Amino acid sequence: MSEALASLALGRRPEGRTLVTASWVVGHKDGSHRLLRNGEVVFENGEILFVGHRFPGEVARRIDFGNALISPGLIDLDALSDLDTTILGIDHHPGWAKGRVWPRSYVEAGPYEMYSEAELAFQKRFAFGQLLLNGITTAAPIASLFYREWGETVAEFDAAADAAGELGLRVYLSPAYRSGGMVVEEPGRVVPVFDEERGFQGLKDAIAYIERQNGRHGDLVRGMLAPDRVETSTLALIQRTDAAARDLDCKFRLHMAQGAMEVDTVRALYGSTAPVWLAKAGLLSDRLIAPHATNATEEDLALYAENGVSIVHCPLVSGRGGSILYSFSACRKRGINIAMGTDTTPADMLMNLLAGMITGRIADRAPDQLRSADLFDAATLGGARALGRPDLGHLSPGARADIAVFDLDDTVMAPSIDPITTLVTGGSGKVTRSVFVDGRVSMLSRKVAGIDMEKARVEAQAQFDGLIAKYPERSWANPSVSDIFPPSYPIEVDTHG
Numbered sequence: 001m002s003e004a005l006a007s008l009a010l011g012r013r014p015e016g017r018t019l020v021t022a023s024w025v026v027g028h029k030d031g032s033h034r035l036l037r038n039g040e041v042v043f044e045n046g047e048i049l050f051v052g053h054r055f056p057g058e059v060a061r062r063i064d065f066g067n068a069l070i071s072p073g074l075i076d077l078d079a080l081s082d083l084d085t086t087i088l089g090i091d092h093h094p095g096w097a098k099g100r101v102w103p104r105s106y107v108e109a110g111p112y113e114m115y116s117e118a119e120l121a122f123q124k125r126f127a128f129g130q131l132l133l134n135g136i137t138t139a140a141p142i143a144s145l146f147y148r149e150w151g152e153t154v155a156e157f158d159a160a161a162d163a164a165g166e167l168g169l170r171v172y173l174s175p176a177y178r179s180g181g182m183v184v185e186e187p188g189r190v191v192p193v194f195d196e197e198r199g200f201q202g203l204k205d206a207i208a209y210i211e212r213q214n215g216r217h218g219d220l221v222r223g224m225l226a227p228d229r230v231e232t233s234t235l236a237l238i239q240r241t242d243a244a245a246r247d248l249d250c251k252f253r254l255h256m257a258q259g260a261m262e263v264d265t266v267r268a269l270y271g272s273t274a275p276v277w278l279a280k281a282g283l284l285s286d287r288l289i290a291p292h293a294t295n296a297t298e299e300d301l302a303l304y305a306e307n308g309v310s311i312v313h314c315p316l317v318s319g320r321g322g323s324i325l326y327s328f329s330a331c332r333k334r335g336i337n338i339a340m341g342t343d344t345t346p347a348d349m350l351m352n353l354l355a356g357m358i359t360g361r362i363a364d365r366a367p368d369q370l371r372s373a374d375l376f377d378a379a380t381l382g383g384a385r386a387l388g389r390p391d392l393g394h395l396s397p398g399a400r401a402d403i404a405v406f407d408l409d410d411t412v413m414a415p416s417i418d419p420i421t422t423l424v425t426g427g428s429g430k431v432t433r434s435v436f437v438d439g440r441v442s443m444l445s446r447k448v449a450g451i452d453m454e455k456a457r458v459e460a461q462a463q464f465d466g467l468i469a470k471y472p473e474r475s476w477a478n479p480s481v482s483d484i485f486p487p488s489y490p491i492e493v494d495t496h497g
Contacts, residue, residue: 004063011168011449013440016060017044022068023408024419027051028394033377035419041070043401046218046439051395067409068433069419072395073137073402074349075383077172077253077312078291078341081127081141081160082120083464086317086344088485096184098484099475100146103184106474107193114147114470119463121159126456128160128169129448130347134429135404137437138170138383138392140224140253140289142343147467147474150195151177151202151228154209165217166450168442170402172224172251172387174209177202178232182261184476192231192265199237203227207244214248218438223250224289230256230274231265238283245287251387253289253312257296259323275300275309284309289386291341293331294323305334310386313378314343315356327363328356328378329370339383340375348429349379350406357424372424401439407431 008014025039028051042050042059050057085100092098102111115123124141131139141160145151152175164171179199180192203225210223225241225248227233233241238254245252256262256274263273270277276299278284286308293301293311304311313325325331331338342352353375360370384393391399406423408416410431416422423431435443442449468485472478 002064004061005444007061008063008441008444010441010444010447013046013438014061017042017049017058018439019055019059019062020065020070020403020405021062022065022070022405024068025051025070026072026395026420028396028399033373033380033394039070041395041403043403043436043439046401048395048397048399048401050397065405065433067407069406069408069423070395071135071404071406072380072393073404073435073437074135074379075138075339075387075393076131076136076342076347076349077140077289077339077383077386078142078314078343079127079131079136079139080143080342080344080347082123082143083460083467084345085144085146085467086320088468090320091488092485094188096188096190097476099471101182101184101190102146102474103476105478107183111149113149114467115463117153117155120153120156121163122456122459123463124156124160125163125167125451126453126460127347128163128167128171129451129453129456130345132167132169132435132443132448133432133446133453134346134348134350135406135432135435136342136347136349137402137404137435137442138172138387140172142226142341143176145176145178145181145228150181150198151175154205157209158213161213161216161221163450164220168220168437168440168449170220170392170437172222173213174206174223174225175202176226176228177206178228179234179237180232182232182265187476190261192269194234196234196236199227199234200240203237203240203244207248210248210250214250220438223248225250225252227252227254229262230254230278231262235281238278239281242283242285242287251287251289253291255291257290257300258292258294258318259321260295263295273297273300275303279303279307286310289339291343292318292325294318294325296326301331301334301336305336308337310337310339310382312339312341312386313356314341314352315359316342316352317344319355319359320344324359324363327369328360328374329364332374337382337385338378339386340379346429350423350427350429350431353379353424372418372421375424376420401436403436404432405434407433
């Protein structure tokens with residue numbers, strides 16, 4: 001490590017002007033990214049001052065990252081903020097029999113929080129550290145409500161805001177709420193149950209949270225309303241959410257057009273797809289951010305384009321579940337803004353960009369409609385556009401100094417011809433070398449400010465093991481853990497040791 005790099009203090013902004021250089025820099029000109037060979041970026045007090053070659057002014061330090069790409073920080077608008085339960089559904093089906101939906105017996109017994117308040121607070125901190133390790137500088141957290149009593153709590157999100165401030169991550173926060181949930185009435189029959197007043201109270205709590213937290217920690221924390229899923233939200237709840245988003249001048253995120261259960265439920269309740277239902281109520285607008293669109297019809301996508309709705313594309317978790325977006329290039333041609341999300345473990349945006357390229361080209365049945373740069377744009381410019389943040393997602397004077405540095409000398413990526421193509425097709429979050437958020441050193445040489453990630457990983461596994469042990473309580477007919485989650489192959493143990 002060079003002397004200049006070693007002088008950076010993890011968790012702090014360097015004093016004075018800092019110049020960083022590398023073999024490649026992603027600059028910005030006329031609304032799009034540009035590649036600068038041996039470029040330079042200068043920032044001070046959280047703001048970028050210069051991007052180009054041969055900075056003419058004085059600097060306090062000059063840091064050369066060598067064979068690397070200096071990039072705008074990645075933006076993740078569906079960023080996992082708990083311990084990932086979707087991995088439990090990779091090889092264990094059907095979901096209604098494997099604890100992915102509450103059985104009626106569990107509902108009648110009274111749902112309860114399966115993690116303590118301290119455990120929930122820890123999970124946010126651990127998840128935020130994982131995001132920084134993967135070059136993600138802005139995140140809108142997402143978590144499962146399957147193991148919750150109902151919605152997320154203000155207390156855990158107060159802790160999340162403090163964790164973001166301490167680790168140095170830009171976040172859009174408020175506790176998720178809902179007015180309903182899905183319940184297994186009998187094998188294969190899943191129905192919605194509603195408690196609308198509970199949803200209204202959750203929205204009220206989220207509004208108060210945003211009013212209190214917005215702008216904290218040097219403006220790293222801002223608000224976003226987060227009703228859970230469209231099939232667990234009543235029309236009145238979404239209407240009140242939309243009105244609150246206007247009053248608060250913030251966005252709201254609502255998962256829809258993402259799965260067969262949702263599509264079937266909404267059609268049974270309202271006689272149409274969710275986007276059509278909301279369009280008739282005047283609830284589609286550029287305030288709305290909508291993961292995942294994998295089950296969107298042509299009519300749904302046309303409505304998204306007409307009303308300025310942003311899609312959050314999460315190709316890894318979608319593809320793992322057997323669905324893809326139809327298609328990335330088709331949505332782009334319609335004029336739909338596409339942002340990216342990870343929504344699972346690992347929180348590896350580069351892995352998602354590769355999955356997006358593969359699934360996008362399969363959907364197009366052609367390799368020439370989707371480029372690596374299109375996906376990189378979605379993870380930077382698309383996310384900033386969805387948030388209404390022209391000062392994020394690019395490196396240019398006046399933008400916030402949210403910077404990720406990716407190594408290009410990893411032997412598994414060799415040979416290379418273009419740094420963006422190299423990262424998208426052969427990279428992973430593990431090549432992230434350093435991260436600056438608002439000019440602060442949030443991650444340096446795989447160490448994250450404010451948390452020991454190796455130690456935290458052990459605690460996370462212990463918490464997850466405790467959750468798995470409780471799955472029989474909330475699975476149909478209460479099978480054993482070994483029946484719910486059988487191993488990939490029979491396990492043999494040493495009986496003589």
